[in-house]
Amino acid sequence: MVVGIASLFVSALVATQAIATPIKARSPYAVKEKHLKPRAWRKLDKAPRDHLINLQIAVKQSNFEQLEKHLYEVSDPAHPRYGDHLSADDVTELIKPTDDSLDQIHEWLEENGIVPTAYSTAKDWIHVTLPVETIERLLDTEYHTFEHADGGRVVRTEGWSLPRHLHAHIDTIQPTTSFFRARAASVDSFVSPIWEAQDFSINGLAEKKMNDPEIAKVCNVSSVTPECFKTLYKTKGYKTQAADKNAIGFTNYLGEHPIRSDTEQFLQKYNPEAVSSARDFKQIVIANGPGDQPLTPAETEEGTSKEANLDVQAIAGISYSTPITSYSTGGSPPFIPDINTPTNTNEPYLVWVNYLLDQKSFPQVITTSYGDDEQTVPKSYATRVCQQFAQVGARGTSLLFSSGDNGVGRYGTCVSNDGKNTTMFLPSFPAGCPYVTTVGATKNFQPEVVAYRAAFTGPDGVTRGNYTSGSGFSNYFEAPGYQKEVVSKYVSDLKGKYDGLYNKKGRGYPDISAQGLYFAYFWNGTEGVISGTSASCPLTGGILSLVNDALIASGKRPLGFLNPWLYSVGYKGLTDITEGSGVGCGVDGFPATKGWDAVTGLGTPIFPELVKLAGGKLPHQ
Numbered sequence: 001m002v003v004g005i006a007s008l009f010v011s012a013l014v015a016t017q018a019i020a021t022p023i024k025a026r027s028p029y030a031v032k033e034k035h036l037k038p039r040a041w042r043k044l045d046k047a048p049r050d051h052l053i054n055l056q057i058a059v060k061q062s063n064f065e066q067l068e069k070h071l072y073e074v075s076d077p078a079h080p081r082y083g084d085h086l087s088a089d090d091v092t093e094l095i096k097p098t099d100d101s102l103d104q105i106h107e108w109l110e111e112n113g114i115v116p117t118a119y120s121t122a123k124d125w126i127h128v129t130l131p132v133e134t135i136e137r138l139l140d141t142e143y144h145t146f147e148h149a150d151g152g153r154v155v156r157t158e159g160w161s162l163p164r165h166l167h168a169h170i171d172t173i174q175p176t177t178s179f180f181r182a183r184a185a186s187v188d189s190f191v192s193p194i195w196e197a198q199d200f201s202i203n204g205l206a207e208k209k210m211n212d213p214e215i216a217k218v219c220n221v222s223s224v225t226p227e228c229f230k231t232l233y234k235t236k237g238y239k240t241q242a243a244d245k246n247a248i249g250f251t252n253y254l255g256e257h258p259i260r261s262d263t264e265q266f267l268q269k270y271n272p273e274a275v276s277s278a279r280d281f282k283q284i285v286i287a288n289g290p291g292d293q294p295l296t297p298a299e300t301e302e303g304t305s306k307e308a309n310l311d312v313q314a315i316a317g318i319s320y321s322t323p324i325t326s327y328s329t330g331g332s333p334p335f336i337p338d339i340n341t342p343t344n345t346n347e348p349y350l351v352w353v354n355y356l357l358d359q360k361s362f363p364q365v366i367t368t369s370y371g372d373d374e375q376t377v378p379k380s381y382a383t384r385v386c387q388q389f390a391q392v393g394a395r396g397t398s399l400l401f402s403s404g405d406n407g408v409g410r411y412g413t414c415v416s417n418d419g420k421n422t423t424m425f426l427p428s429f430p431a432g433c434p435y436v437t438t439v440g441a442t443k444n445f446q447p448e449v450v451a452y453r454a455a456f457t458g459p460d461g462v463t464r465g466n467y468t469s470g471s472g473f474s475n476y477f478e479a480p481g482y483q484k485e486v487v488s489k490y491v492s493d494l495k496g497k498y499d500g501l502y503n504k505k506g507r508g509y510p511d512i513s514a515q516g517l518y519f520a521y522f523w524n525g526t527e528g529v530i531s532g533t534s535a536s537c538p539l540t541g542g543i544l545s546l547v548n549d550a551l552i553a554s555g556k557r558p559l560g561f562l563n564p565w566l567y568s569v570g571y572k573g574l575t576d577i578t579e580g581s582g583v584g585c586g587v588d589g590f591p592a593t594k595g596w597d598a599v600t601g602l603g604t605p606i607f608p609e610l611v612k613l614a615g616g617k618l619p620h621q
Contacts, residue, residue: 085396404470407584432474441516450580471582
């Protein structure tokens with residue numbers, strides 16, 4: 001299924017017209033937002049005047065507070081409305097802007113000869129496609145080309161303005177000040193088996209003696225397989241019962257697209273009964289993203305689709321025969337590179353969630369293995385994207401995001417983006433959004449501990465950096481009600497350790513964890529292993545999709561937004577992880593402890609217990 005940019009939004013009426021006259025406004029312009037470029041970026045020349053940008057205007061939603069209230073009521077197992085998820089029309093009615101907001105924004109655009117190219121269903125997003133020179137006049141700003149340390153380039157500004165009377169009607173406009181890069185949360189992949197010469201004890205990889213003979217027989221720390229996951233998390237033997245009413249999805253960015261032939265090889269070896277999944281999963285292409293195709297020579301050279309393959313294989317390896325949907329999102333509108341801007345300047349993350357919300361239905365679990373440092377995006381952008389996720393949750397879908405792979409922050413980067421270079425831990429986004437379930441990573445089996453691998457140089461002479469399950473507290477979002485008590489206790493138990501380096505009142509993450517070191521997978525026809533919360537997130541999604549299957553088969557509704565249930569009831573169906581820490585920023589980082597902690601969350605899944613606690617029944621019960 002291919003979805004072009006014209007299909008992303010309702011009623012694309014006429015093409016945008018560039019203005020040639022100075023901007024007009026009925027009130028003086030004032031700065032709406034400033035956001036300094038992150039340290040990894042450097043400013044180059046002024047952006048090309050004719051470079052086209054698909055500008056996304058976020059109109060203030062009329063009643064988000066009521067939507068949030070509904071979200072928590074239908075997600076709270078103690079509330080009479082638990083499970084009574086909202087319809088697409090219900091959500092649209094709650095968040096559609098007021099006529100006054102739309103009228104004033106339209107007046108501003110029309111005065112300057114600009115006609116919107118498209119709207120979201122609720123009209124809370126307005127799109128206009130304009131050249132840089134026009135946007136600079138419209139927002140009283142100046143765009144430049146910025147280059148990342150890894151060579152990627154985008155067109156952005158560090159501040160923009162609006163007529164003063166519009167400040168209360170527009171939450172954000174992007175792409176302007178956002179440097180979000182949707183970095184995949186996966187680390188080094190290797191040809192399997194891992195080099196015989198590697199000494200696992202050096203990196204703390206050696207597994208302690210396992211007491212459970214079944215786990216010992218199928219689990220090997222050097223290549224963790226679906227048979228191990230099924231045994232460890234007790235899904236082994238479960239047969240799906242509601243495949244016609246249940247589904248799971250995962251997202252792809254940065255040119256990633258799952259390769260069916262690789263997935264077929266993986267399933268033939270590790271889950272033969274599920275081989276048909278490699279042929280049957282649905283591939284939805286959004287905004288000119290990559291299609292359903294084999295790897296090209298250039299993609300093979302770049303290592304493209306290792307992440308996408310990991311995601312689909314982790315899901316299919318444990319949740320057969322639940323239907324799987326892959327979303328591959330490109331930039332919007334079609335991007336034409338030039339010498340100054342060789343990479344896409346648009347925000348595919350926002351394109352994906354807005355596409356999703358324009359659909360009448362979507363999978364009950366969707367996993368995303370991408371994120372970036374929270375401070376790479378302005379708070380207004382993070383808040384508005386997070387509100388979009390709340391709408392998805394209110395409609396009965398569990399959104400899972402990886403916690404990241406750098407513990408409390410990557411070495412050498414742990415400073416603020418406020419111009420003062422203050423030393424600080426680096427929380428991740430969207431991991432810190434309170435309306436999503438964030439997934440951390442573990443390793444070993446009896447017991448599981450925080451996923452950690454120290455830097456080392458392999459026989460090939462390549463040095464691999466540290467990898468640690470992402471860990472921390474948001475600087476943008478406060479701890480929500482469902483976790484305030486456990487976050488407060490955890491912070492108190494730290495007894496002042498790391499004071500000043502993190503936000504004690506912030507939303508803590510992750511919420512839950514699962515295996516995330518040396519996953520067996522196939523890419524480009526070859527078996528290998530790959531690590532990261534990019535592995536633990538789709539694996540957890542697959543397990544939760546099985547919980548939904550059991551619930552639906554029992555006449556119950558799916559879990560929906562998980563966190564209120566997890567923190568009040570579901571935690572009893574998790575194995576608490578108490579060893580290891582979120583190494584990063586040159587320190588040990590937040591420790592795993594009894595109860596919730598800011599590196600493994602509430603623990604790892606015990607499938608039968610989760611089904612029981614959610615009110616479902618297994619076939620033998």
